[in-house]
Amino acid sequence: AGVFTYDPGFTSTASCDSTITFIDGDEGILTHRGYPIGELAEKSHYLEVCYLLLYGELPSPTQLEDFESRVTNHTMLHEQMMNFFRGFRRDAHPMAVMVGVVGAMSAFYHDSTDINDEWQREVASIRLIAKMPTIAAMAYKYTIGQPFVYPRNDLDYASNFLRMCFAVPAEDYVVDPILSRAMDRIFTLHADHEQNASTSTVRLASSSGANPFACIAAGIACLWGPAHGGANQACLEMLKEIGTPDRIPEFIARAKDKNDPFRLMGFGHRVYKNFDPRATVMKQSADEVLELLGVENNPILQVAKELEKQALEDPYFADKKLFPNVDFYSGIILEAMGFPTSMFTPIFALARTVGWISQWKEQLNDPQLKIGRPRQLYQGADVRSYVDIEKR
Ligand code: CMC
Known part of the structure; x- marks a missing residue:
């Protein structure tokens, strides 16, 4: 027996030291190896960011x-x-x-x-x-x-x-x-x-x-x-199900109803209690892509924009600090590009x-590496004797 810290969902447990990514959820900050995500998204490109994540520094041209x-x-x-x-x-x-x-x-x-x-x-x-x-x-x-x-x-x-x-x-x-x-x-x-x-x-x-x-x-x-990652698919399916802006209040009411398991997909985050900085860039990208494809008036997008507005104005979402996350906009871009959900x-x-x-x-490379092995708070039966099947 022992005394363990009970932390379901690991909301207050740091499982490792890391030098890769930093998040300040209250301020809406995300950096990789110290570089803000907004700058990387604008000035760098994926493979360069891969190098940065893997090796710790931005590469030289030959690297x-x-x-x-x-x-x-x-x-x-x-x-x-x-x-x-x-x-x-x-x-x-x-x-x-x-x-x-x-x-x-x-x-x-x-x-x-x-x-x-x-x-x-x-x-x-x-x-x-x-x-x-x-x-x-x-x-x-x-x-x-x-x-x-x-x-x-x-x-x-x-x-x-x-x-x-x-x-x-x-x-x-x-x-x-x-x-x-x-x-x-x-x-x-x-x-x-x-x-x-x-x-x-x-x-x-x-x-x-x-x-x-x-x-x-x-x-x-x-x-x-x-x-988690399935939220982008779930978000787009939800937008399609809502279908037209006039049905948004009904879905917002459902998301607020504690007896209904429905949640607004693409909203909320365990760490961000502010705008997800990735969502800010993604939103801008969504506008560009939709304009390029000439689908700004796409009905799904109209629903997304109106839903975002109504949710952000709603005290339920404001009080719980629920903001659109990265998955809210990525699905819209991918849909416009022709990907199925x-x-x-x-x-x-x-x-x-x-x-x-x-x-x-x-x-x-961590010298402290140990096998991950959480414990539990056992809530089951006390020790008892086996009962033969014919006696049960
Ligand atoms: N719609 C309605 N209510 C919500 C939502 C939502 N999307 N998200 C959280 N809440 C409420 C929740 O009901 C709870 O209310 P109460 O305190 O009254 O019980 C409160 O807000 C806190 O929620 P939680 O579930 O305790 O928070 P969490 O940190 O455990 O969950 C989350 C974070 C992302 C799982 C959750 O916000 C959620 O289910 N969001 C929808 C799914 C989604 O978009 N996921 C993508 C996350 S970003 C990409 C990624 O990292 O994969």
Whole structure:
């Protein structure tokens, strides 16, 4: 027996030291290695942010070139892995496919599963970052019944992903640079977010010495839930269900009703009790993309804008400090780009992979590393004697 601090949901427990990401939820501040997210989203790009998260500093031009070429070299998936995709039902959710395929990478790439070998750790990191867009795009193509589109290594990371999702073989597909920039920004804004549920899951899985592919598969599984990465899909489905602005008050009333489990998706955050700084950038990006695509008058967007306004004016949301989070706007952009809602969370997963890996690497270098093993407050029966079945 012992005395433990009871902290369900870990609202006041720091599980590790970290030098990667800082969040001040009251002020709405998010920095990676000290750089504010707004500046990174505006001036940097995803692969540079990946380098920053992984290695701690912004790269020099040669370091960046070398990193980008290493990532590019690893974008292809082993041809045998295609068989793995084919084992899924044709209407599987792409997240289910990703959990399975990423977990299976430990069987295909076992030359990078030894966590005690620094070189193997590095190869596993690059492989995961490089292959995740290919896996997400193939999961999508598989579930819509189209042939896989292979990566093209003359394209940048975001353009390559868009092409793998939207190109139909035998047709030319030219990626619009504004859409590619918007995609890159969505990746950048999701790259890391300190000890959220999926990252903590990766760290907990890794604390037992599990291989990196297994740990990242665990992270993807955790991200899937609607309270976490699944919120972007749930948010867009909610906006579609609301349908027209006149129905908004009914849904706001439901969100406030404690006897109704319904929540406004894309609102609220465990850490941010102020505007989510990622949401501010995402909102701006949403306006740009919708204007480019000429869909500013899209009915979903009208509902989103009106919902945001009414919720922000409502004392319930103000008192509980519930603001729109990153998922409120990302879904609108992805919908406008032509992604089905089932692809929203896979896109979050691919973008968050670098955060998971950076945290995983940091943890393995932590001299204090111990297996994660919370305790509990036992509330069950006292010791009692077994009763034979005929006497029960
Ligand atoms: N709609 C209505 N009420 C809400 C909402 C919401 N979206 N979010 C929180 N509340 C209420 C909640 O009912 C509770 O009220 P009371 O104190 O009267 O019981 C209070 O606000 C605090 O909520 P909580 O559930 O104790 O807070 P939490 O920190 O455990 O949960 C959250 C954070 C993000 C899970 C929650 O706000 C939520 O479910 N939001 C909707 C889902 C969502 O958008 N998730 C994406 C998060 S951002 C991306 C990511 O990191 O994955």
